[in-house]
Amino acid sequence: MDSLTILIVKRLAFGLLTLFVISVLILLGVEMLPGDLAQALLGQQATQESLAAIRLELGLDQPLHVRYFDWLGNILQWDLGTSLANRREVADLIGTRLANTLFLASNAAIIAVPLSIFLGMLAALYRDSLFDKIISMTTLMTISVPEFLVAYILIVFLSVEFSIFPSMADWSSNAGFWERLYAVFLPVMTLVLVVVAHMMRLTRAAIINVLTRPYIETAQLKGMKRSWVIMYHALPNALAPIINVVVINLAYLVVGVVVVEVVFVYPGLGQLMVDSVSKRDLPVVQASGLIFASTYVMLNLTADILSIIANPRLRHPM
Amino acid sequence: MSRLLTMRNLVIEGFQEEQWGDIVLGVDVHVDRGEVLGLIGESGAGKSTIGIASMGFCRPGCRIVSGSIRFGDIELTSASDRELRKIRGLRVSYVAQSAAASFNPAHRLIRQYAEAPVKHGIMSRAEAEKDARELYRRFDLPNPDTIGNRYPHQVSGGQLQRAMVAMAMACKPDLVVFDEPTTALDVTTQIEVLAAIKGAIKDLNSAAIYISHDLAVVSQVADRIMVLRHGKLVEEGGTREMLANPEQDYTRALLSVRKGRAEKIEHPDRSKSLLEVSEVTAAYGDGVLVLQDINLKLTRGKTVAVVGESGSGKSTLARVITGLLPPIKGNIVFDGKELPARFSDRSKEMLRHLQLIYQMPDVSLNPHQKIHEILGRPLEFYFGMRGEEKRKRVADLMEHIELPERYINRFPSELSGGEKQRVCIARALAAEPDMIICDEVTSALDQLVAEDILKLLQRLQNQLSVSYLFITHDLATVKAISDEIVVMLQGRVVEHGSRDEILTPPHHEYTELLLASVPEMDPDWLDNLLDTRVGALLREGPASEHAGKS
Numbered sequence: 001m002d003s004l005t006i007l008i009v010k011r012l013a014f015g016l017l018t019l020f021v022i023s024v025l026i027l028l029g030v031e032m033l034p035g036d037l038a039q040a041l042l043g044q045q046a047t048q049e050s051l052a053a054i055r056l057e058l059g060l061d062q063p064l065h066v067r068y069f070d071w072l073g074n075i076l077q078w079d080l081g082t083s084l085a086n087r088r089e090v091a092d093l094i095g096t097r098l099a100n101t102l103f104l105a106s107n108a109a110i111i112a113v114p115l116s117i118f119l120g121m122l123a124a125l126y127r128d129s130l131f132d133k134i135i136s137m138t139t140l141m142t143i144s145v146p147e148f149l150v151a152y153i154l155i156v157f158l159s160v161e162f163s164i165f166p167s168m169a170d171w172s173s174n175a176g177f178w179e180r181l182y183a184v185f186l187p188v189m190t191l192v193l194v195v196v197a198h199m200m201r202l203t204r205a206a207i208i209n210v211l212t213r214p215y216i217e218t219a220q221l222k223g224m225k226r227s228w229v230i231m232y233h234a235l236p237n238a239l240a241p242i243i244n245v246v247v248i249n250l251a252y253l254v255v256g257v258v259v260v261e262v263v264f265v266y267p268g269l270g271q272l273m274v275d276s277v278s279k280r281d282l283p284v285v286q287a288s289g290l291i292f293a294s295t296y297v298m299l300n301l302t303a304d305i306l307s308i309i310a311n312p313r314l315r316h317p318m
Numbered sequence: 319m320s321r322l323l324t325m326r327n328l329v330i331e332g333f334q335e336e337q338w339g340d341i342v343l344g345v346d347v348h349v350d351r352g353e354v355l356g357l358i359g360e361s362g363a364g365k366s367t368i369g370i371a372s373m374g375f376c377r378p379g380c381r382i383v384s385g386s387i388r389f390g391d392i393e394l395t396s397a398s399d400r401e402l403r404k405i406r407g408l409r410v411s412y413v414a415q416s417a418a419a420s421f422n423p424a425h426r427l428i429r430q431y432a433e434a435p436v437k438h439g440i441m442s443r444a445e446a447e448k449d450a451r452e453l454y455r456r457f458d459l460p461n462p463d464t465i466g467n468r469y470p471h472q473v474s475g476g477q478l479q480r481a482m483v484a485m486a487m488a489c490k491p492d493l494v495v496f497d498e499p500t501t502a503l504d505v506t507t508q509i510e511v512l513a514a515i516k517g518a519i520k521d522l523n524s525a526a527i528y529i530s531h532d533l534a535v536v537s538q539v540a541d542r543i544m545v546l547r548h549g550k551l552v553e554e555g556g557t558r559e560m561l562a563n564p565e566q567d568y569t570r571a572l573l574s575v576r577k578g579r580a581e582k583i584e585h586p587d588r589s590k591s592l593l594e595v596s597e598v599t600a601a602y603g604d605g606v607l608v609l610q611d612i613n614l615k616l617t618r619g620k621t622v623a624v625v626g627e628s629g630s631g632k633s634t635l636a637r638v639i640t641g642l643l644p645p646i647k648g649n650i651v652f653d654g655k656e657l658p659a660r661f662s663d664r665s666k667e668m669l670r671h672l673q674l675i676y677q678m679p680d681v682s683l684n685p686h687q688k689i690h691e692i693l694g695r696p697l698e699f700y701f702g703m704r705g706e707e708k709r710k711r712v713a714d715l716m717e718h719i720e721l722p723e724r725y726i727n728r729f730p731s732e733l734s735g736g737e738k739q740r741v742c743i744a745r746a747l748a749a750e751p752d753m754i755i756c757d758e759v760t761s762a763l764d765q766l767v768a769e770d771i772l773k774l775l776q777r778l779q780n781q782l783s784v785s786y787l788f789i790t791h792d793l794a795t796v797k798a799i800s801d802e803i804v805v806m807l808q809g810r811v812v813e814h815g816s817r818d819e820i821l822t823p824p825h826h827e828y829t830e831l832l833l834a835s836v837p838e839m840d841p842d843w844l845d846n847l848l849d850t851r852v853g854a855l856l857r858e859g860p861a862s863e864h865a866g867k868s
Contacts, residue, residue: 212378214419221373222407222434236424312424312469 004308008301015297019290023075026289027068030282036060037084037280058084071283075290081283085276090287094269098291101261101268104184105253108191112253113246116196120203120242125230127208139197151190151263158186168265187264191257195249202245206238213237239310247303255292322492322525323349323372328385330367330376330549341367341380343549349493354519354526356540356557358533358572360764361735364549365529369495372527373410374402390492407434411486413515415498417478421470428466431485440489453484456521457514475628476507480514487518494519496528500535504627504791505835512538513848531764533572534837537561538844545569557841573839575765575794592618592752592785593639598648600638608634609809612648616753619783623800623817625790625832631809632789636755639787640674653752670700673746677758679738683730689716689741690726696748715744718778736767740774747778753785760795772798793836797821805829 038054039046055061062070074081080090123132142150159167165185175183210216211234219233220226258270269288276284308314330342342364349355349372357365367380374394376382387394389405397405411434414420422430432446441449447466454462457480470478479499486494496515500508516539519526530536536543537557545552545560545568553566564570593616600609609631616622626632637643639650641661650657652672658664676682683692693712697703703711716723719740730738739759746754756775760768776799778784790796796803796817803820805813805828813826820829837843 214414214416215422217377218412218414218420219422219433220406221370221375221412222437223403223405224407224433224437225403228437233422233424237422313471316469316472 003314004305007304007308011297011301011304015294015301018297019293022289022293023072023286024068026286027064027282030277030280030285031064033277033280035280037282040279041085060084067282071286080287083276083281083284085279085281085284090283093284094272094287094291097267097269097272100266101254101257101270103180104187104191104257104261104266104268105250107181107184107188108195108253109250111188112192112195112199112249115192116199117203117242117246119196120200121207121230121235123200123204124207124211124234125227135200139200142193143197143201147190147194148259148263150193151187151260154186154189155263158189170265170267184264184266187257187260187266190260190263191253195252199242199245199249203238203242206241207234210234210238236310240307243306243310244303247299251296251299254295320351321348322351322353322390323347324386324388325368325371326386326388328368328371328387329383330364330371331381331383332367333379338381341549342371344385345546345549345551347372347544349525349527351492351525352523353542354528354540356536356543357527357529357546358531358536358543359546359552360531360766362548363546365546366497368546369497369527369529370412372493372495373406373412375406404438407491408438408440408489409491410493410495411489411491413479413482413486413494413496413499416502417482418470418475420482421478423470426467426469427473427481427485431466431481431488434485435488438489446488449488450484453487453518454481456517457481457484458510476503476510479503479507479511483511483514483518487522487524490522491524493525493527496526498530501530501532505793505837506627506831508535508837509835509844509847512844515539516844532837533561533575534839534843537839537841538837545572561839561841571766575769590618592616592653593787594651595635595639596648596651598635598638598645598650600634600643600645602634602643607646607809609638609645612811614804614811614814616785616787617801618752618785619779620801621779621786621788621799622802622804623788623790623796624804624806625793625796626806627791627832629808630806632791632806633757634809635806636674636757636787636789639755640672666700670749671752672755673749673751673753674755674757675739675742675746675759678762679735679742680730680762682742683738685730688727688729689733692730692741693726693744693748696745700749711748715748718747719744719774734767735763736771739763739771743771743774743778747782747784751784753787755787755789757789758791759788761790761792768795769798775799793832805832 036055037058038051038060041054042050052061059067059070071081080094082088083090083093119135123135126132145153155167158165166183167186171180171183207230211230216229216233219229224233255270257268258274260266261268261271262274269291273285273288273292276288325345325347327344327346328342329340329344331338332341333339345364345368347355347368357369359365367377370377371382371387372389372394374387374389374397382395385395389410392401392405394402394405421427428447428450431450432441432443435441435446435449436443450466451463454465459465459477459480465473465477465481473481483496483499499515500511503511512535515526515528519539526539528536528539533543540557542555543557543560544554545566547568553560553564553569555565560569561573564573593614595612595614598609598612599607601607612631612635614622614624614635624632624635634643638645641657641659641664644659650659652668655668657668661669687695690709690712693715694703694708697708697711712726713723716726721737721740721744725733725737730741733741742759743754759775760771763771772795775786779786786799788795788799800817802816803814804811805820805826807828813820813829821833823830825833834847
């Protein structure tokens with residue numbers, strides 16, 4: 001087996017271990033919260049008898065480890081179980097929510113990743129110029145302002161003041177692609193503003209770091225234009241750090257968007273998870289948690305593989 | 319011949335330690351068409367800066383203050399970026415010291431070759447690549463038709479350097495600047511690259527500026543030589559005249575380099591065996607044997623030189639002896655006692671008796687410690703010295719290495735390369751060792767400085783009876799200091815004997831190759847050598863490229 005295959009197998013094994021540990025942590029976390037599903041369903045006035053009846057019906061009377069291993073056994077057979085709160089299949093429940101989250105994340109990514117790499121290259125090309133300084137200042141600002149504030153500022157200007165875009169990112173079930181795109185415009189903008197800064201600054205730093213290498217001087221002494229030197233000679237050698245920062249931000253776009261979803265009342269997976277935690281609906285929380293965790297594991301693995309592929313020394317060994 | 323390049327009263331400054339300092343101080347340079355100018359001098363002489371200025375280029379942190387640089391009919395100091403780009407790569411090209419660092423690791427060799435001709439619009443990519451393959455063949459590169467498809471890390475140092483020379487020739491330039499193109503290479507590889515350079519200049523009839531600190535190398539290619547020191551011209555003249563009749567003392571000193579031999583005092587009592595390495599075989603993690611069945615003996619107060627090219631395993635031998643790399647088999651006896659394989663299993667006393675000096679004084683001294691801290695540390699560690707006693711001993715050590723005592727309050731960055739290496743020697747001496755392993759201790763230094771270091775080492779040996787295991791690729795150093803010589807090739811000892819035995823014929827075939835490859839102060843040396851040497855020996859001989867750890 002070549003080293004890449006070994007790496008992938010190893011990482012997948014570690015990934016599975018990670019997922020297992022996370023499922024235990026989620027279990028303990030939800031269990032540590034005061035109250036349980038029965039109380040959440042019946043409210044404050046419920047009698048002891050009705051609570052006990054519901055618990056018996058939902059299997060909540062079983063000890064913790066028994067419930068966990070039942071769940072684990074189902075998971076290993078690709079069965080996410082049913083929601084305790086409304087008896088629907090967790091898979092159905094999560095399916096549309098996940099699709100919504102990915103729709104939001106991918107739109108933000110399609111804009112943010114090329115934009116930030118392009119801006120990063122420009123900033124490196126015109127280092128210390130006015131353009132570079134303006135871009136540095138702007139991105140510093142968007143990094144420093146919390147994302148919900150960015151979201152509210154956008155709502156105030158583009159939704160309330162000028163009514164160009166809706167502040168509620170929701171749509172009817174028969175809405176077409178463009179309608180949906182229009183609906184998520186503000187949340188996408190918010191996410192783009194938040195992630196572009198980070199990626200752009202790192203791209204700039206990675207390229208400037210490479211610009212001190214002797215082969216850059218070689219290219220300059222061949223009479224190559226500065227823009228060509230940066231694109232053809234510097235960028236390919238700066239890919240590894242750029243790939244890593246892009247992947248971290250992609251993971252954030254999937255996993256870290258709860259706040260943005262809440263602000264725009266967007267029916268994404270993050271919001272579902274928050275709701276389910278407040279209802280103590282363990283199977284749904286577990287499933288969403290595992291999806292988020294696997295996103296991280298898979299994206300990080302992708303980053304490592306891409307870094308290897310981007311490095312000619314590793315791609316073409318002696 | 320018509321004038322190609324004229325620099326007048328050139329002044330270049332560099333920004334160092336928070337202020338602008340002079341690098342080049344009013345130098346006049348001219349190169350005619352088809353002429354090869356040699357620039358020679360020690361580090362800091364400004365020769366590289368002048369070379370690169372001929373392309374109208376200044377490294378970051380440098381600036382051209384005044385003077386004029388005319389290339390053809392263009393004044394480069396006032397030319398626009400666009401005009402400069404039209405000259406660079408097309409009419410003047412540059413060959414750097416380290417091709418390994420100067421090739422872009424992300425692109426194939428032939429792509430990088432074709433970049434300049436294609437981007438300057440003088441050839442299509444197919445034409446450029448066809449030219450490239452021809453040049454690769456001309457320079458004796460293996461598999462010339464396919465080697466261009468490799469990435470820089472996939473070919474050896476000497477091959478890469480030749481590929482770089484080929485790349486500089488891509489646009490058939492009027493002038494090529496060679497900046498120490500063979501300095502980082504082994505002697506046998508150096509010849510191949512020198513031959514390629516000489517052939518390339520001749521084929522194209524282009525002019526060249528050849529920069530080196532090694533007068534013997536420069537005299538093989540240059541028609542005319544300029545000797546530079548501290549940014550000023552020392553002497554200028556035709557190669558043959560200068561070698562025959564140097565006018566300045568400094569030039570004479572450069573000429574007499576490599577001839578010196580430090581004076582040795584023979585002590586009859588120094589016959590006791592100190593170090594015995596028997597049947598040592600070692601490998602790094604990948605299981606490839608780097609050392610095979612090495613036997614070596616070192617007598618008290620003597621110097622054994624271990625000679626070999628990169629990949630011969632000579633530095634690995636030092637790692638095994640110091641316990642950094644436990645051998646697979648074999649043992650090491652020091653002063654009658656067998657040494658544990660790992661340094662961590664050795665007693666403090668054992669460690670004290672065996673010290674090491676490295677090639678790069680810049681990296682082996684802690685930049686945040688003053689000299690007295692650096693020298694005081696082993697005194698505390700091995701002898702528990704404190705206060706006045708330690709201060710006295712540090713002063714004593716400074717005297718040994720011939721540095722003024724006031725230097726003890728300086729940081730390493732405030733010393734020159736040679737002074738730093740002296741401090742490294744003092745640090746090793748502080749432990750009062752029986753033996754010091756010197757790993758290429760002079761190869762990062764200028765030749766004149768290196769000679770002084772060798773003399774110092776010899777004087778210390780005469781005084782203190784310390785033994786040296788002297789690891790080097792440079793036969794001139796070996797001649798100067800060794801009592802015995804061990805020649806290594808690909809992890810094995812090929813020849814072993816007293817200095818005079820090894821250096822007088824008949825030699826082992828490989829020793830012969832090494833000896834013959836050391837450039838001599840004779841402008842015809844390379845031509846004669848290439849004439850007499852059977853081409854096959856160069857290509858298939860033991861010096862042929864091999865990768866490995868040195």
